[in-house]
Amino acid sequence: MLTGKVALITGSSKGLGSDIAYRLSSYGASVIITYNHNKENAANLCETIMNTGGKAYSHYLDVTDEGSVKSIIDFIEKELGRLDILVNNAGIGNPSRIEETDEYVWDKHIDINLKGPFLCIKNAINLLQQSGDGRIVNISSVAALTGGSFGPHYASSKAGLIGLTKSAARDLGKYGISVNIVAPGPIESEMTDSLDNSVLCEILKSTPHARFAKMSEISEMVCQLFNPKINYITGQTIVVDGGRYMI
Numbered sequence: 001m002l003t004g005k006v007a008l009i010t011g012s013s014k015g016l017g018s019d020i021a022y023r024l025s026s027y028g029a030s031v032i033i034t035y036n037h038n039k040e041n042a043a044n045l046c047e048t049i050m051n052t053g054g055k056a057y058s059h060y061l062d063v064t065d066e067g068s069v070k071s072i073i074d075f076i077e078k079e080l081g082r083l084d085i086l087v088n089n090a091g092i093g094n095p096s097r098i099e100e101t102d103e104y105v106w107d108k109h110i111d112i113n114l115k116g117p118f119l120c121i122k123n124a125i126n127l128l129q130q131s132g133d134g135r136i137v138n139i140s141s142v143a144a145l146t147g148g149s150f151g152p153h154y155a156s157s158k159a160g161l162i163g164l165t166k167s168a169a170r171d172l173g174k175y176g177i178s179v180n181i182v183a184p185g186p187i188e189s190e191m192t193d194s195l196d197n198s199v200l201c202e203i204l205k206s207t208p209h210a211r212f213a214k215m216s217e218i219s220e221m222v223c224q225l226f227n228p229k230i231n232y233i234t235g236q237t238i239v240v241d242g243g244r245y246m247i
Contacts, residue, residue, distance in 0.1 A: 003028035006080050011090030013038035019215040025054035034061035063090045063116030069123045083127035088117035088138045095150045106153045113157035134177040138165050142185045142241040169235030178234035182222050185241025187213045209242030
C-alpha cells in the first residue's frame with residue numbers, strides 16, 4: 001500500500017509511535033524513527049524492522065526546538081530525497097487537577113503537544129509538497145473533546161492541536177497536502193498505567209466497549225489515512241474511543 005513512501009513519525013521510540021512506525025513499515029514505507037531520550041529503543045526498533053525486510057532510520061529529535069526539527073528534515077532530504085508522510089505523535093501526559101497544575105507543567109504540555117506539531121508541519125511543507133500526495137496525521141486525544149482525567153493542561157494542548165489541524169488543512173490543501181487527526185480514547189499504555197484505579201474504573205464505566213484500546217487498533221486507523229485509495233479526507237478528527245465521546 002505504501003511502497004516507495006517515506007514516513008517521519010515523531011516520538012516513535014516507544015508506545016503508540018513505535019507501533020505506528022512498525023505498521024507503516026509493514027505496509028512498505030521507509031520510516032524515520034525519532035527519539036528524545038530512548039536512543040537504544042529507537043535503534044532496536046530499526047533493527048527489528050530491517051530484519052523483516054523493511055527500511056528504517058533512527059534520528060534524534062526535540063520537537064520543541066526548531067533547529068532540531070530543521071536538522072531532521074535536512075537529514076531526510078539528503079538521505080532519502082523525499083517525505084510523503086508525517087505523523088505528529090510525540091506527546092506528554094502527566095495527570096494533575098487544575099488546582100495542582102503549575103505554570104511549568106502547563107507550558108511543557110503546550111510546548112510538546114502543540115508547538116511541536118506546529119514546528120514539524122511548518123518545516124516539512126516543502127518536502128511534503130514535492131510528494132504530490134503529502135499527508136499529515138496529528139495524534140490528539142478524546143480528552144480534547146471531553147476534558148479528561150489527565151487534566152486541563154493535557155486537554156487544552158490536545159484541543160489546540162485540533163485547531164492547528166483545521167488551519168493547516170485549509171492552508172496546505174492547495175499543495176495537495178491533507179492534514180487530519182486521530183483522537184484515541186484511553187489506550188493500554190504507560191500513560192493509562194499512571195492513573196489511579198478509581199479513575200481507570202470510571203473511564204471503563206463511561207466507555208460502551210468497557211475496555212481500553214489496543215495499540216494496534218489506533219495505529220491501523222492512522223495507517224488507513226495514508227491509503228492512496230483514500231485521498232479526499234482533510235481537516236477531520238477521527239475519534240477512536242470505543243464510544244466514549246458518544247456519551
